[in-house]
Amino acid sequence: MVRTLASSASPLPDFTQITDKVQRGNYAQLNDKDVVHFEQLLGKNHVLTEDLDAYNICFQKRIRGNSKLVLKPGSTDEVAAILRHCNERRLAVVPQGGNTGLVGGSVPICDEIVLSLQRLNKVLSVDEVTGIAIVEAGCILENFDQRARDVGLTVPLDLGAKASCHIGGNVSTNAGGVRVVRYGNLHGSVLGVEAVLASGQVLDLMSNFKKDNTGYHMKHLFIGSEGTLGVVTKLSMLCPHASKSVNVAFIGLNSFDDVLKTFVSAKRNLGEILSSCELIDHLAFDNALDHYKFLKSPITGYPFYMLIETSGSNATHDEEKINQFISDGMERGEIIDGTVTGDPGKVQEIWKIREMVPLALIEKSFCFKYDISLPLRDFYGIVDVLRERCGPLATIVCGYGHLGDSNLHLNVSCEHFNEDIYKRVEPFVYEYTSQLKGSISAEHGIGFLKKNYLHYSKNPIAIDWMRDMKKMFDPNAILNPYKMLN
Template sequence: MKASYALRRLLSNNYSLQCQTKRTFYRSFLRQTVPLTSVRYPNLKRGGYSALTDKDLSVFEKLIPGRVLTGSSELDGYNTDWLKTCRGSSQVVLRPKTTEEVSAILKYCNERKLAVVPQGGNTGLVGGSVPVFDEIVVSTQLMNQIISLDEISGTLVCEAGCILGNLSDHVAESNLIMPLDLGAKGSCHIGGNLATNAGGLRLLRYGSLHGSVLGLEAVLASGEVVDCLSTLRKDNTGYDVKQLFIGSEGTLGLITKASILCPQKPNAVNVAFLGCDSFERVLDIFKESKMKLGEILSAFEFLDADAIAVARDNLKLSIPIDDSFPFYVLIESSGSDGTHDEEKMNGFLEDMMNRGYVIDGTVASEPAKIQYIWSVRERIAEGLMHDGYCYKYDVSIPLSHYYGLVEAVRERTQGNTTRVIGYGHVGDSNLHLNATSPEYSQTTMDLLEPFLYDWVAKHRGSISAEHGLGFKKRDFIYHSKSESAVRTMNQMKQVLDPNGILNPYKLLPTVVR
């Protein structure tokens, strides 16, 4: 039975909530419906870490008084991932407010060999931000201060627990924007974004976080604070140490602060939502958009018909144009001259329609309409949860083979899935492939993996475009990285975290060849 349906049914039957709040009931419901990761993966063995004791809890209470969570109802959300597919059994959540407190916590845990999971907004999709067994959760929720914003250089300095959406709102007051934009911006933390090297919707325009981040502060497992919090665009002094932590998924250190270069907010934004009759046309439109829109092109997204059906049927969203096309394209332009940009966009679309590349479309320049069109794209992940269980994949594939993976998976899993959909960032070759079923099925999983990763490797793609490897993908790392590269990663881990306490069972494979 689908978890969402079962919950609605229980609530609609006036299930007794007299002695508990609805929130407590929901957490109890989660414990019943989301199996422990250690149960779902019975061959996985707990590492040789110490077990938490009452003495440890007393030490933590002295280090961060009043910010040690131990109640089972309080811990459920921290133990369970956003997709409700991974659940750990941590007995404590620590919520430091300062870098010094993080340092003291990690120093103690390292000496005691207590495993730790750094956690931000817990919006990850590969099980990277929750415990696998009973690791201690160190949450950055209270490290949410904006330290400074230089309006001239566009440099923002903030703590790791700042919510991305709040940062976007803050810099907007100075006519700047964050270089990163995600559907989860209302709850994800910038520290988690950096730890996973999140890509987002406008990487096409602003590049990856490796280029936008000017500096970082991070705490090593030993408690040592690595201060690389530069605000300079050019600093060519020695190794670029901050890059080690971007994309390391909390396995090398816990990011506490960051300085980020924020671009100027565009004066004019236009969004086009188009329908076309084949994926080949999607690629034709992308090629032409790079030539005709050039410097004002800021995003190029695609959705297939099944993705549109999720928005329409599961979320009850009205599709901006006819909903019967096999493929849809969302193009965003942003620039400094509204009249010029609008003329450029309209001229481009007229050409595309005259040539038969686009069958139907609409253009929006008003903020409310732009936001609505983007919501159709951004809320797909939410809509998929209505189907029950979602098998979620984030890969990069050369555009010549891009949609072929969706077709191959759809054919292979026919009869075992509710739907298989494809959508994502054509502008940077990032495909989000999702399959759903009423509940988790090992048969379906066996059809998907390793077939999907083998297909990606055969076509020289990457098994992780922007979500990281986390727990779910770590043993498939060799599909995208060489043995020598993985050995180098493991050596770095051993140097910076010799006791392996930071986010164990994540990113690195079970066996390093």
């Protein structure tokens, strides 16, 4: 049986252990002595045993665990002491940040203890000379970025969930966001991490240098490991200087072929100032505007929309370049209509449209959501294929995403969970993606929802090595069980 809820308006889902027939691992049962031990360690105010739904249920309300205990450590030492006890007792643990993930990676599946990092929320330092920031894992991304901007820097990661997601969770899932085309993935921006292993041992992999070629780059094991190898408690990140001039173009196009031509033109003609290149198809766009009446779009009525952002240091130069880019595209007939603005308020209004698209889809109805990487020439084809495959069973089949780094967010909506649609889209989506040599997860991770499909992107030998690394770092398998590999 599959999960049957993905709408914020829906009631609570059933327990995932029951609906998905999950066999509980060979873990100990939490008892009163454990709770007393944690209360003595953290203080009673940071040991929660009641009203735990917010920690047990995932963002999309598709996964529901049955944890009876939430722990909120306030330091790395407290995290280490918690894991040391849990490892000795064989108590399963799920690390949790802002709980904004889309693959069920940060919530319990059975009765695991929730290790919330909400109290590890400090920006410890930001150096405007080197651009290096040291931050605790539980710091909210938006707060981190504001602290960086106070000294003229910016965090090289921007997400729609920035007001609630944690930087530690971003790193643990290797989140991408809208500016990968400019700043690259987190593997390049994160200089070092501090992680606590299942045994309670603290692994200090912090670094203040972009160049640090001293042995194995072990930090990379924790970037994207989704809390299965260790709990990231601190990290150092290289933050670029904030741009003085930001411009956004919002344009309408008649075909995906024109989208590709416009993208090539943007890379060629905007080059050094191009910071984002987003695609929204008309169904996703219209659905957002219909659901959120406060959204105001400068243009409507086109099959495809692109949001192109530039970031530079010379306003006059940047405005001339982006206006010339739009003018040339319209002259060639690739861009049909569009608007350009450098006004901060209007820039924010246009970005708001893109940010509200995914929320409108999950608030309005049930939504199957897929986060995949595909070759650019085949970027949108799967949307058309699924639209035909699902037919009238689906209310909306649409696509939007980060064209600049080939990351498509594919959505199939229906009034309520539909078993027929489920069978038509899974595992077809992953098979289709695999045939094109794409990735079944571009930026959201594997978590619980995709763990049975990992083989579509990783060969058996690679998966075996991943299992071996998991056993080495976490021999009792207490960290985030039932996710990614097990």
